[in-house]
Amino acid sequence: MMPFTADTLPGPLAQPFFIKALIASILVALVCGVTGCLVILRKMSFLGDAISHAMIAGVAAGYLTMKLIFGIEAHAPAMLFGALIAAILTVGLIHFVSSVSRIKDDTAIGIMYTGVFALGVVMVSLFREHIHIDLMHFIMGDVLAISDGDILLSALVSAGVLTLILLFFRHFQAAAFDPVMAAAIGIPVGLVHGALTLCVSLVVVVGVGMVGVILVVGLLITPAATAYLLTDRLDRMMLLSALFAASGAVCGLFLAYALDVAGGGAIMLFLTFQFVLVLMVAPQHGILTRYVQKLRHLPQDITEDILADLFRKDPAGIAPAKLLNTAGSRVRLGRALRLLEEEDLIRQDPGSVRLTEKGRKAALKIRRSHRIWESYLAHAGMDEEQIHPKAHELEHMKDPEILRRLDDLLGHPMTDPHGSEIPQDPCLHQAGTLFSASLLRPGQKAILREIPPSLAHQLRPGEGLFLTSRDEMGEIWNFRLDNAAPLALDHGMADALVVEMDADTRRDCENNF
Known part of the structure; x- marks a missing residue:
């Protein structure tokens, strides 16, 4: 060796x-x-x-x-x-x-x-x-x-x-x-x-x-x-x-x-x-x-636009090819659909794409955001032709606090400037959720939970409160109590009443959804 x-x-x-x-x-x-x-x-x-x-x-x-x-x-x-x-x-x-x-x-x-x-x-x-x-x-x-x-x-x-x-x-x-x-x-x-x-x-x-x-x-x-x-x-x-x-x-x-x-x-x-x-x-x-992450990154705007497109065209399901213009390319569409399916927002069947219940709620929030922004832009005096495209950009800002403030500033409108209904916040339909009575829509009933001192002499917690209508200007809320007594409140007083959605009304909202 x-x-x-x-x-x-x-x-x-x-x-x-x-x-x-x-x-x-x-x-x-x-x-x-x-x-x-x-x-x-x-x-x-x-x-x-x-x-x-x-x-x-x-x-x-x-x-x-x-x-x-x-x-x-x-x-x-x-x-x-x-x-x-x-x-x-x-x-x-x-x-x-x-x-x-x-x-x-x-x-x-x-x-x-x-x-x-x-x-x-x-x-x-x-x-x-x-x-x-x-x-x-x-x-x-x-x-x-x-x-x-x-x-x-x-x-x-x-x-x-x-x-x-x-x-x-x-x-x-x-x-x-x-x-x-x-x-x-x-x-x-x-x-x-x-x-x-x-x-x-x-x-x-x-x-x-x-x-x-x-x-x-x-x-x-x-x-x-x-x-x-x-x-x-x-x-x-x-x-x-x-x-x-x-x-x-x-x-x-x-x-x-x-x-x-x-x-x-x-x-x-x-x-x-x-x-x-x-x-x-x-x-x-x-x-x-x-760079690879940037190529793979799918902007949230695209997935949300697809959800809104599905909700608008046919909630029961449409052919994926009809979403191509929204996605911009077949590659982006494929990635967006996979991502939405992973998040349980859509279901893909052979030749068809449809929203899940979770996806419908997400799309409803996008529509609500879009129409609130349209109402705000019209209120701010923007030219009518620019309202829709600008609202389309802003609708992806779905911060609940921002939308709540805009909704309150506008007096809780029920329709947008084009006369289309502004969807009610689906969060209000959940059991145990407390909110202002001003957010109720005509035909809905709620249970009183918190009453301001100025109304304590005629209202009591646990009493039912039914919204019959709002005046033409949307500035007065006309309620009916369980004893059939009428109650007309302005915006500020309606905001001060804290209620919870009645079980039957909540069930009707979910069924209509």
Whole structure:
């Protein structure tokens, strides 16, 4: 049996430098993915960009300090410490400028990070005999040149940041979603924000060495944004972001090796590819998904128009082809009929479509809404030719409260401007439903339930109340009591009487329906 050695591994896995790059990339990608979720929720993306650009000044200062004071070449911990100082200084300057002036945070970030970045470039140029930093390496990164010290640094930073986020996850979560609420329940929001800024600074510092200043923000943001398209829960978002980041790092490195291109660019290219792919096919927020849902979406207006058309043409049933003009197309008609049948509003027989009892009630509500709107538009003075088409648009606004107010405003009309009957609200026919006596129609009887003080001397609860007629103007309700005594009430008094439909009247209404 062949012994397992590096030479037996395929392709790039046989190269020690590639293995180092793979380990460091996965470590940095994992911590960037998790931390990036909090960055997105706190809307700190530009802050990460500022920190990454400010690093060069800190690195240069650390390098210069080690060289001039201690006489030795700078190493990773010294440059990390200098980068952290520069990052914290940059964040402090941004906060200072935005708090003492009318300059907003986004403008302050643009001013400060470019200023500190320029300071770093000048320092590197001015002390070039002491500072040996490859600006191109700093800007573009070189993940395939990762050293053992870089791996150790990445491991320590990743472990520290992930541990901090895990221990104080609830604090970070509350402060990210609702800082005001978090402060109200005693969470030190300022301290949590400072801890997150520290985490971002550490992550950016170790990420710059892998993908460079320009791409480190993408490594921090892109996996988190990809996960954000798939879930609304922070814990799942962090897990998915870590998976996207790690897979992007691994696949990006193999792509870089295969194409012989810069590792940082290949990693970011693959992360961007992941984002675009998820953006297209995400179950809820994907572009293609929303497009398909839009194609499948059937406007409520169409289904309601079909119900109204069925009710108007032949409640006992008509051929589906007669509804084609209402639906607009055969595809829409088929989908609408399936949807209405699922909701038990219609029944489909071979060559025929008919309304169910539930569908008839729904269609009756649509007709009632249409004719109330017609009455209101006529009352408002709209041109007679425009009343019907406008009411056809408004009839789908069947909010019970809106219709109740319109009906009351119009004095509870029984016919529309064309003389057609306005259907009575079928809800009044249900046992136990209490309503104003003004909603009764001539020939209907109700039982008194609540009586205003002004009528208490001549009426009593439980007494029958029969509406004989309304005057020609519809402003007087003529009732007859059980003892045959007449009772004439105006609109306001009829509204004040609360009644329940008599059982016999309710039965007649249901039968006539």
